[in-house]
Amino acid sequence: MEPTPDRPARAAFRGGLSRRTALAALGGAGAAAFLAACGSSSGSDAASATSTTAKPSTTTTATGAGGDATTTTLAGACATLTKEQEQGPYYYPAAAVRSDITDGKPGVPMKLQLTVMDVQTCKPVTNATVDVWTADALGEYSDTSSGLFLRGLQSTDANGVATFTTIYPGWYPGRTNHVHVKVHIGGTASKTYSGGHVSHTGNLFFPENVSTTVAQISPYTDNTADRTTLTKDFVYNGQNGSGSIMTLRPVDPATPASGYTATMVLGIEPDATPAGIGIAGTVN
Secondary structure, eight states: OOOOTTSHHHHHHTTTOHHHHHHHHHHHHHHHHHHTTTTOOSSSOOOOOOOOOOOSSSSSOOOOEEESSSOOOTTTBBBOOOOOBBBBOOOOOOBBBBBBTTTTSOOOOOEEEEEEEETTTTOOOOOEEEEEEOOOOOOOOTTTTTOOOOOEEEEEOOEEEEEEEEEEOOBBBBBBBBBEEEEEEEEEEEESSSEEEEEEEEEEOOOOHHHHHHTSSSSSOOOSSOOOGGGGGEEEEHHTGGOOBBBEEEEEEEEEOOOOOEEEEEEETOOOOOOOOOOSSSSO
């Protein structure tokens, strides 16, 4: 199937091509159409967000992706229903169930801790399966020919937390640094995941000042793409991204290359099966 404006990257993925390779193969006009289909948008200069402690406290509010708030409690914290965002073109449904998804990829170490909350019962969701995938430091996603790096699933524990060991993701044309995420409910997580349904699909973002710092560290300095800043990212701009910025805690504030812990509370309705947003605004 030839790439089209509605599915240029998905066609590239099925053919075993990276996004960067697909752009090169499409050429100038095709690449422009590719980026237009991905929703490239203008926006103000990127805002800077402050890195704070990642653990929800008994006195603060952990905000979801915007909209009307449905409050819940987790150790005294509250969460809103996290808004849906697009899946993007590089989802792979047969990724392995595992906590370490680094796969030897170089980059700034990152521990990713995602808490899943039920906005109806005000309780953490145990045994949900959190599914994440990211680009590497150079902005490349894995495919079936490249070993499916930086992808994996983990079940939430008794506190509703799923933890991954990974790296800070890089960027690529049209997109800022981000993590893709799905929350599966009711299925079976063994070597891979099966059954159940998806209760949330979204993107997780980083404070702009942290991404700017990481961009100056090797191997991110070898990424040849112009970095799209946070507020110029079309998903952040158009799909309630301001509520999906993770909290970052540095391992060593004096040495950014030592890594970060990134946390986010995902407020979901476990029984819901929300329609996903496609790469060009269509429903997946």
